[in-house]
Structure formats: C-alpha cells, structure tokens
Amino acid sequence: MKKFAPTLLAGLLAVIGTANAEKLSVAASAVPHAEILQFVKPALAKQGVELDIKVFTDYVQPNVQVAEKRLDANFFQHKPYLSEFNKNKGTNLVTVVPVHVEPFGAYSLKHKKATDLPDGATVVIPNDPSNAGRSLVLLQQNGLIKLKDPSNILSTTKDIVENKKHLSIKELEAATLPRVLNQVDLALINTNYALQAKLTPTKDALFIEGANSPYANLLVARPDNKDAPAVKKLAAVLNSADVKAFIEKQYKGAVVSAF
Incomplete structure (x- = not known):
C-alpha cells in the first residue's frame, strides 16, 4: 500500500x-x-x-x-x-x-490585381460601421476611390467623393463575406474570417493593410x-x-x- x-x-x-x-x-x-x-x-x-x-x-x-x-x-x-x-x-x-x-485584406477569385477591376465592379465590405470605414480607407489607399477625409476611420459610402470605376459597394455581415467571394469582384474580409475560409492573407489578398495597422x-x-x-x-x-x-x-x- x-x-x-x-x-x-x-x-x-x-x-x-x-x-x-x-x-x-x-x-x-x-x-x-x-x-x-x-x-x-x-x-x-x-x-x-x-x-x-x-x-x-x-x-x-x-x-x-x-x-x-x-x-x-x-x-x-x-x-x-x-x-x-x-x-x-x-x-x-x-x-x-x-x-x-x-x-485587413481585399480578396478576389476573378481578378489578379486591383487595376484589373472592371467598370461597375461589385465590391462587398462588412456592414458594421468601424469595419466599413476601415474598408473604405483601404480602398482609398489603393487608388480605387477617394474619400472626403481619408483619415476618417468611420467614413461611409456617402463620404466617397470620387469613384472613377463606378464601383458598386455593398455592405454585408462580416461573417458572410467569404461565402459570397465567388459571386463578386472584390471582398474586403476580416482576417479571422479569411483564415476560417482557408485564405492566406499574405498570399491571397490583392492588397492588405501593413503591420502598423x-x-x-x-x-x-x-x-x-x-x-x-x-x-x-x-x-x-x-x-x-x-x-x-x-x-x-x-x-x-x-x-x-x-x-
């Protein structure tokens, strides 16, 4: 014992x-x-x-x-x-x-780079105010739109002052964005949802925020x-x-x- x-x-x-x-x-x-x-x-x-x-x-x-x-x-x-x-x-x-x-990254299954987006391309972004604004700022930084105030992280589509490609920007719930990626020209997706969808942000994103985000x-x-x-x-x-x-x-x- x-x-x-x-x-x-x-x-x-x-x-x-x-x-x-x-x-x-x-x-x-x-x-x-x-x-x-x-x-x-x-x-x-x-x-x-x-x-x-x-x-x-x-x-x-x-x-x-x-x-x-x-x-x-x-x-x-x-x-x-x-x-x-x-x-x-x-x-x-x-x-x-x-x-x-x-x-934060932008993804596409139809195009290889941002300049390939056609006139009237459909772009989807998250529908919560902070991530919608974050998406618009990233689009501005990559030359796709111009905002009234590029530093305003709560910008909305109403703050777009130039949209030369006539992008059709639609807001959807963040979690659904990977699921509609094959139906749109470009989707701006939170990294947690991108990773769940087996996307590799550093490899698959057309463009992405820097590490100093x-x-x-x-x-x-x-x-x-x-x-x-x-x-x-x-x-x-x-x-x-x-x-x-x-x-x-x-x-x-x-x-x-x-x-």
Missing part, C-alpha cells in the same frame, strides 16, 4: 486543485482568438485559473453577454468597433490589453472586473513572449502581435 500512497496523494491534490480553480469565461471568434486562448489555457491552469472559451460567429453577442455579466470577458474586436458598440448600445465595456493585429484586437471586460486577479492573469499570458512566438509560428504574418 505504501508504494501507492504518493500516486493517490498526487491524484487527490490534482482534484482539489481543479475544484479550487477560479473559472474565467471568455467569448472569442474561432480563428485566431479561440486558438490563442486554447494555447494559453495550460499556463493559466498552472496559475489556478480554469479558462472556459465560448466561440461565437458574430460580432454582437460576445459584447452583449459580457455586458450582461453572463460571461467575464471577450477577445475578438478592435478599439474602433468597441467604441462604436459602446456608443450605440449604451454599454461601458473597456480594454484590458491589446494582443494582436489582423491586417491601428486595429489591435483586444481583451475586453467590464469596469467592475477588468482588474480581477483572473483577468489580470489572462492579460499577462496573452502579452507573453510565448504567445508572441506562437502567433509568429502559427499565422506566418497573417496575424502579428501588438506588444
């Missing part, structure tokens, strides 16, 4: 440790956010935090559920989107730390829990050298660390 005692003791300690672990529920987009969270899960477990990752396919419910205290935090959005959401929905969600940047993806929480020990532990591991190395190896430039 004596030789089994250490094994039994270790097992009991593991059970007790799991029972005493602080649970932290985090909403995330599947790629790359949930993948990054899955990578840090063992490191958090060693610090007494049990990470519960909830994957969402939309950009609304992750914020709603954190605001309503059904979840503790989320990891899927950039600052312009968060600011616009807070303003429109009357929420008060806050940034904990920036984690990575997903350079201001749209860092954030860990977001509420004012009442942003300084909670478990949230701080998650923030620390998300900004660790191990995560930076994981991002570089896993995404090969399609995602770049913001720290």
Whole structure:
C-alpha cells in the first residue's frame, strides 16, 4: 500500500486543485482568438485559473453577454468597433490589453490585381460601421476611390467623393463575406474570417493593410472586473513572449502581435 500512497496523494491534490480553480469565461471568434486562448489555457491552469472559451460567429453577442455579466470577458474586436458598440448600445465595456493585429485584406477569385477591376465592379465590405470605414480607407489607399477625409476611420459610402470605376459597394455581415467571394469582384474580409475560409492573407489578398495597422484586437471586460486577479492573469499570458512566438509560428504574418 505504501508504494501507492504518493500516486493517490498526487491524484487527490490534482482534484482539489481543479475544484479550487477560479473559472474565467471568455467569448472569442474561432480563428485566431479561440486558438490563442486554447494555447494559453495550460499556463493559466498552472496559475489556478480554469479558462472556459465560448466561440461565437458574430460580432454582437460576445459584447452583449459580457455586458450582461453572463460571461467575464471577450477577445475578438478592435478599439474602433468597441467604441462604436459602446456608443450605440449604451454599454461601458473597456480594454484590458491589446494582443494582436489582423491586417485587413481585399480578396478576389476573378481578378489578379486591383487595376484589373472592371467598370461597375461589385465590391462587398462588412456592414458594421468601424469595419466599413476601415474598408473604405483601404480602398482609398489603393487608388480605387477617394474619400472626403481619408483619415476618417468611420467614413461611409456617402463620404466617397470620387469613384472613377463606378464601383458598386455593398455592405454585408462580416461573417458572410467569404461565402459570397465567388459571386463578386472584390471582398474586403476580416482576417479571422479569411483564415476560417482557408485564405492566406499574405498570399491571397490583392492588397492588405501593413503591420502598423491601428486595429489591435483586444481583451475586453467590464469596469467592475477588468482588474480581477483572473483577468489580470489572462492579460499577462496573452502579452507573453510565448504567445508572441506562437502567433509568429502559427499565422506566418497573417496575424502579428501588438506588444
């Protein structure tokens, strides 16, 4: 019996440790956010935090559920989107730390470069204000349109002052854009959805934002829990050298660390 005692003791300690672990529920987009969270899960477990990752396919419910205290935090959005959401929905969600940047890209199955777009080409962009504005700025930067204020990240199609190719710009829900890629001339797609659709941004995009994009993806929480020990532990591991190395190896430039 004596030789089994250490094994039994270790097992009991593991059970007790799991029972005493602080649970932290985090909403995330599947790629790359949930993948990054899955990578840090063992490191958090060693610090007494049990990470519960909830994957969402939309950009609304992750914020709603954190605001309503059904979840503790989320990891899927950039600052312009968060600011616009807070303003429109009357929420008060806050940034904990920036984690990575997903350079935004333009894709086509019909054309090899932007100058190949025909007159009257159909271009689809995300329908949320921050990513719609981001798309228009990128179109401006690549000579396809001119905006009233090229620095306005919340520009709308009404702010287009020159459209020489008479592009037909339509707004669709961000998650649907990869699915209509074969039906349009050009689609501006968030990198998380591009990766899910097996697109390689650095290879497949006709043009793409640089790594200095201001749209860092954030860990977001509420004012009442942003300084909670478990949230701080998650923030620390998300900004660790191990995560930076994981991002570089896993995404090969399609995602770049913001720290």
